[in-house]
Amino acid sequence: MTTTNIWRVKKADDNRLREELAQAACQLKDGGVIAFPTETVYGLGADARNTAAVERIFTAKGRPSDNPLIVHIAQREQLNELVLPYPQLAADLMDHFWPGPLTIVLPVRPGVLSPLVTAGLSTVGIRMPDHPTALALLVQAGCPVAAPSANRSGRPSPTLAEHVLEDLDGRIDGVVDDGPTGVGLESTVIELVGDKDIRILRPGGITLEALQQAAPAAEIDSGITEEPETAPRSPGMKYTHYAPQGELELVQGDSEAVVAYIQAQVTAARARGEITGVLAFEERLGRYESDTVLSLGSELELDAAAHLLYAALREFDGAGAQRIWAECCSIHGIGAALMNRLAKAAGNRIIFV
Ligand code: TXA
Numbered sequence: 001m002t003t004t005n006i007w008r009v010k011k012a013d014d015n016r017l018r019e020e021l022a023q024a025a026c027q028l029k030d031g032g033v034i035a036f037p038t039e040t041v042y043g044l045g046a047d048a049r050n051t052a053a054v055e056r057i058f059t060a061k062g063r064p065s066d067n068p069l070i071v072h073i074a075q076r077e078q079l080n081e082l083v084l085p086y087p088q089l090a091a092d093l094m095d096h097f098w099p100g101p102l103t104i105v106l107p108v109r110p111g112v113l114s115p116l117v118t119a120g121l122s123t124v125g126i127r128m129p130d131h132p133t134a135l136a137l138l139v140q141a142g143c144p145v146a147a148p149s150a151n152r153s154g155r156p157s158p159t160l161a162e163h164v165l166e167d168l169d170g171r172i173d174g175v176v177d178d179g180p181t182g183v184g185l186e187s188t189v190i191e192l193v194g195d196k197d198i199r200i201l202r203p204g205g206i207t208l209e210a211l212q213q214a215a216p217a218a219e220i221d222s223g224i225t226e227e228p229e230t231a232p233r234s235p236g237m238k239y240t241h242y243a244p245q246g247e248l249e250l251v252q253g254d255s256e257a258v259v260a261y262i263q264a265q266v267t268a269a270r271a272r273g274e275i276t277g278v279l280a281f282e283e284r285l286g287r288y289e290s291d292t293v294l295s296l297g298s299e300l301e302l303d304a305a306a307h308l309l310y311a312a313l314r315e316f317d318g319a320g321a322q323r324i325w326a327e328c329c330s331i332h333g334i335g336a337a338l339m340n341r342l343a344k345a346a347g348n349r350i351i352f353v
């Protein structure tokens with residue numbers, strides 16, 4: 001058991017923030033594992049050059065070691081130390097989207113990062129988080145910080161410090177608590193195809209439509225939606241992530257048919273004595289009668305839905321839901337990331353009605 005410190009950030013001025021983060025930054029620099037907020041989800045950080053420290057991330061999370069970690073930086077100047085020369089398109093994307101929820105896979109400079117960070121690949125995913133507390137912590141620690149989401153492997157990513165503690169209390173050195181994260185889903189991960197194109201390996205806060213402004217042929221990797229025949233391009237794609245403890249099924253189709261199908265399933269499950277859950281949009285929330293009914297807000301405001309998703313999945317666990325049904329949403333904009341996470345949480349069980 002490790003004692004997990006909690007540092008609550010009170011959002012005063014920059015000097016005050018530096019003081020509040022001093023101990024966390026110090027521990028990070030000295031090989032500790034510290035959870036911190038970003039604009040996407042809470043990350044579990046360690047010095048990306050320190051193998052013993054990075055190893056503790058994998059142990060705390062119970063994460064498979066062939067799944068590489070994203071490296072977080074606070075300043076563009078840190079890049080040259082970490083990666084080999086990259087195409088102009090990557091620099092343009094950084095100009096446009098950093099700081100922000102875009103992870104760019106770049107050729108790694110050999111010998112700098114712990115091999116555990118890259119999981120033996122010749123590339124590394126890098127991002128600059130758009131969060132004042134995260135940036136201040138990274139600057140103060142003065143090292144590149146490897147940080148996966150701060151959850152136990154297979155659990156929904158944390159959007160509150162309380163979620164981090166639920167999963168990792170006693171397993172990590174500390175958590176910087178700065179309230180709820182912004183986007184609520186992890187960053188978009190992309191790789192470049194040649195010098196001019198972009199392939200999305202994981203949809204996220206920076207949408208396909210936004211990336212197509214920079215590279216019109218940008219597309220979502222087919223491996224995300226289809227069963228991979230070869231090794232997936234992003235190792236994280238092969239794991240069932242974000243799974244709630246109950247069995248989740250997504251239901252897609254005409255909204256009246258969706259309501260009828262879900263309610264019939266819920267009624268039948270309850271008759272069998274099962275504890276049920278429904279995840280629905282505000283527009284139809286009142287139509288369901290189930291042990292738990294949780295709202296993702298309006299289906300016309302998917303940014304807000306993205307923000308609510310992981311907390312809702314955790315709430316079903318808390319309620320002991322054994323069978324859960326969820327409505328689907330549009331795959332435009334942030335909807336692509338939302339449906340991607342829902343499909344993963346459901347182990348790809350999608351019913352068309
Ligand atoms: O928003 C986020 O990205 C959060 C916060 C904490 O920054 N971090 C996060 O990290 O989601 P993680 O480790 O849970 O997800 C990393 C994803 C995985 O799907 C992994 O396979 C992919 O990025 N990835 C990392 N390095 C890669 C590489 N070199 N090539 C391809 N995919 C890579």
Ligand code: MG
Pocket residue numbers: 148149157
């Ligand atoms: Mg994760």
